Amino acid sequence: MPLVTPTEVYKQAMAQRFAIGAFNVNNMEAVQAIVEAAQEERAPVFIQVSQGAIRYAGLAYAAGLVKIAASLVDVPVILHLDHGTDFEQNVMCLRAGFTSLMYDGSKKPFEENVAITKRVVEIAHIVGIPVEAELGQVLQSTDGVSEEQVRAAMTDPDQAKLFIELTGADSLAVAIGSVHAMRSAEAELDIDRLRAIRAKVNVPLVLHGSSGVKEDSIREAIEHGICKINVATYLNQAFVQGLRETIEKMPYEPDYRKHLQVAREYVKERVREKIRLFGSNGRIDSTGGFVSPRTVHRAVDLGALE
Numbered sequence: 001m002p003l004v005t006p007t008e009v010y011k012q013a014m015a016q017r018f019a020i021g022a023f024n025v026n027n028m029e030a031v032q033a034i035v036e037a038a039q040e041e042r043a044p045v046f047i048q049v050s051q052g053a054i055r056y057a058g059l060a061y062a063a064g065l066v067k068i069a070a071s072l073v074d075v076p077v078i079l080h081l082d083h084g085t086d087f088e089q090n091v092m093c094l095r096a097g098f099t100s101l102m103y104d105g106s107k108k109p110f111e112e113n114v115a116i117t118k119r120v121v122e123i124a125h126i127v128g129i130p131v132e133a134e135l136g137q138v139l140q141s142t143d144g145v146s147e148e149q150v151r152a153a154m155t156d157p158d159q160a161k162l163f164i165e166l167t168g169a170d171s172l173a174v175a176i177g178s179v180h181a182m183r184s185a186e187a188e189l190d191i192d193r194l195r196a197i198r199a200k201v202n203v204p205l206v207l208h209g210s211s212g213v214k215e216d217s218i219r220e221a222i223e224h225g226i227c228k229i230n231v232a233t234y235l236n237q238a239f240v241q242g243l244r245e246t247i248e249k250m251p252y253e254p255d256y257r258k259h260l261q262v263a264r265e266y267v268k269e270r271v272r273e274k275i276r277l278f279g280s281n282g283r284i285d286s287t288g289g290f291v292s293p294r295t296v297h298r299a300v301d302l303g304a305l306e
Ligand SMILES: [Zn+2]
Pocket: 083, 138, 180, 208, 209, 230
């Protein structure tokens, strides 16, 4: 089906307490892995491109690949800009056909973050495209962060309420203890803070840096309002592991498809695993619509017995 906006998908996720996986891509193989996994799991899915992905693949390729991938499956696919750095880039993505945007002004002073987010929201809403914003900072593990720094950068619940009122942003990335690009899942989220934010803010909340978070903490976060979960590092690790293994096995094989197809399979397996963890599996029926909540529970129960 054609790309969709996240509006209906978020409504369902909020009402039924599951989260949609938002998977980062840099090339065709990763896009294929994600849509195939989503199709097999009957899950709605975000496919997102970061600044690095846009520099690597180019905006036109990134958008083109995801549009084609979406057209080949019958589950909802959302094309999302991850960490849009400025107003201009958001406009470029809007023109390229993205169905979901993000403006990340989290490193800027509050007033400036509000002002630019508001401008992006105003222009995106003209053509019905929702915007994710960020308040508080999800830091980068490559920068070597301490626990104190992570805590100091967390989202303030009262400020979050004001931020959403002032900007009209449709979803909010919150800093509750996760860190970008972590290589193992060790972090625990500040669930009390998440609950406090949820009590004051009524838009879907987004978790970045999920690769470094323990599974139980992820499940608890979904119970308390996280509706979109970004996954990048965990997939990148699988891609490289697949390449490394086949190159070790066949170091002189020039047909690179033999290496890339292993990498693609590894990514696909991890996407399926995350979709199940987030509870977005079995949500979409054969017509591409959402199944009723009762049917979902039955499907999940039956799945557990297999
Ligand atoms: Zn992020």
